[in-house]
Amino acid sequence: MLEIQLAARPVGWPKESDFSKVDAPTPAAGVGEVLVKVEWLSVDPYMRGRMNDAKSYVPPFALDAPLAGGGVGRVIASDDPTFSVGSIVTGMLRWREFDNQPVSALTKLEDDGTPLEWYLGALGMPGLTAYVGLLEIGSLKAGETVYVSAAAGAVGSLVGQIAKIKGARAVGSAGGPDKVRRLAELGFDAGIDYRSTDLRRALEAACPSGIDVYFDNVGGDHLEAALWNMADRGRVVMCGAISQYNATAPSPGPSNLFVAIQRRLRLQGFIVSDHGSAFPSFVRDMKGWIASGEIENDQTVIEGLSRTPDALVALMRGENLGKMLVKVS
Numbered sequence: 001m002l003e004i005q006l007a008a009r010p011v012g013w014p015k016e017s018d019f020s021k022v023d024a025p026t027p028a029a030g031v032g033e034v035l036v037k038v039e040w041l042s043v044d045p046y047m048r049g050r051m052n053d054a055k056s057y058v059p060p061f062a063l064d065a066p067l068a069g070g071g072v073g074r075v076i077a078s079d080d081p082t083f084s085v086g087s088i089v090t091g092m093l094r095w096r097e098f099d100n101q102p103v104s105a106l107t108k109l110e111d112d113g114t115p116l117e118w119y120l121g122a123l124g125m126p127g128l129t130a131y132v133g134l135l136e137i138g139s140l141k142a143g144e145t146v147y148v149s150a151a152a153g154a155v156g157s158l159v160g161q162i163a164k165i166k167g168a169r170a171v172g173s174a175g176g177p178d179k180v181r182r183l184a185e186l187g188f189d190a191g192i193d194y195r196s197t198d199l200r201r202a203l204e205a206a207c208p209s210g211i212d213v214y215f216d217n218v219g220g221d222h223l224e225a226a227l228w229n230m231a232d233r234g235r236v237v238m239c240g241a242i243s244q245y246n247a248t249a250p251s252p253g254p255s256n257l258f259v260a261i262q263r264r265l266r267l268q269g270f271i272v273s274d275h276g277s278a279f280p281s282f283v284r285d286m287k288g289w290i291a292s293g294e295i296e297n298d299q300t301v302i303e304g305l306s307r308t309p310d311a312l313v314a315l316m317r318g319e320n321l322g323k324m325l326v327k328v329s
Contacts, residue, residue: 002022003094004021006062007019007063009051009052010051020064021306026098027100029078032104033079033080034087034101036073038098040116041093041126041301042325042326043229043308043315047061047312048245050067066096068092071092071099072109074118082108083272089107092111101183122297126155127158128275128282130159131278136181141166142166145168145209146168146212146214147226148215149194150204150217151174151188151215152175153174156172157182158295163213167211171190171206173199173202176193200225210229210234211231212234216238218240218241218328219240220241220242220254232263234265234266235267236267237268238268299323312324
C-alpha cells in the first residue's frame with residue numbers, strides 16, 4: 001500500500017525531498033474502527049502550516065508519518081454495525097490508499113448521487129468556511145459590497161456566489177485573466193487581476209462606496225489595499241494569509257492599520273472547526289443553492305496518490321481553479 005509521509009520540515013517552498021513515498025502494510029480495522037478505501041483527498045493551504053514544528057490551532061504533522069487532510073472513501077471492513085461495508089464516509093484521512101479510522105472520527109454520507117468529491121468542496125470544509133465567514137463573522141447585509149481575495153479558489157469562489165445570493169455586490173481579485181474571466185461567469189460584479197494592476201487603485205474604482213466586508217484569504221499587500229478602501233464600520237474576515245505561508249523571514253504587516261481606528265473597523269480571525277453547529281443549516285442551504293443552479297462548484301483534479309505533494313505545491317502557487325483535489329485511484 002502506498003502512503004505519502006513527511007520526510008523533512010520544509011524551509012520556504014516545499015520540495016520533493018520533503019516527502020517520501022512509502023510501501024506500507026495495509027492496516028486492519030481495529031476495535032471500534034473501520035477500514036476505508038480512500039477515493040478522494042482534499043489539499044488545502046492550512047496544510048503548509050502543519051508541516052512546520054510550530055504551535056498552532058492543530059498539531060504539526062509528525063515526521064516519517066503520513067500527512068492527513070479531508071478525504072472521502074468507502075468502508076471495506078468494519079468493526080461497527082452502524083458503518084456497514086460499502087458505506088461512504090468523510091473525515092480526516094491520511095495520505096494513503098487504505099486508512100483505518102475510529103468511527104467517531106468519520107461522518108457517514110448519503111449515497112444520493114451527489115459527486116463524492118463535492119463533500120470536500122462546496123459541501124465540505126471550504127463551503128462551510130465561506131458560509132460561516134461571510135454570514136456569521138462578516139455579518140453580511142443585503143446591499144453591501146463584499147471584496148474577497150483569492151476569489152477563484154475553493155473558498156473565495158463560494159464567498160462571491162453566496163454574497164450574490166444574499167443580495168450583496170461581489171468584487172474579487174485573482175491572479176491572471178483566465179481566473180478573472182471565471183469570476184464574471186460566476187456572477188461577480190467586478191474582477192481584478194492583482195498581478196497586472198495597482199490593487200489599491202483598482203479596488204477604489206471597483207468599490208466607489210467602500211468595502212463593507214473584506215474576506216481575506218491572502219493577507220500582506222492584499223490586506224493593506226483593502227484597508228485603504230474599507231467603508232466606515234466595515235468588517236475584515238481574516239480567514240487565511242497564503243502570501244506568507246512559505247516566507248523564510250517574518251513578513252511586514254500592513255502599514256496602515258490606523259485605518260481600522262479611523263473607520264471603526266472590526267478585524268476578526270476565525271477557524272471553521274469552531275463552528276460545527278452551523279453545519280446542518282449550511283448543508284441545507286448549500287444543497288438548495290446547488291440544486292437551483294445558484295452555486296457552481298469549481299474544482300481542479302490531480303490524478304494519483306503519488307502526486308499529492310505536487311497538488312499541494314500547485315495550490316500554493318495558485319495554479320488551481322476552485323477546489324484542489326486528488327483522485328487517489
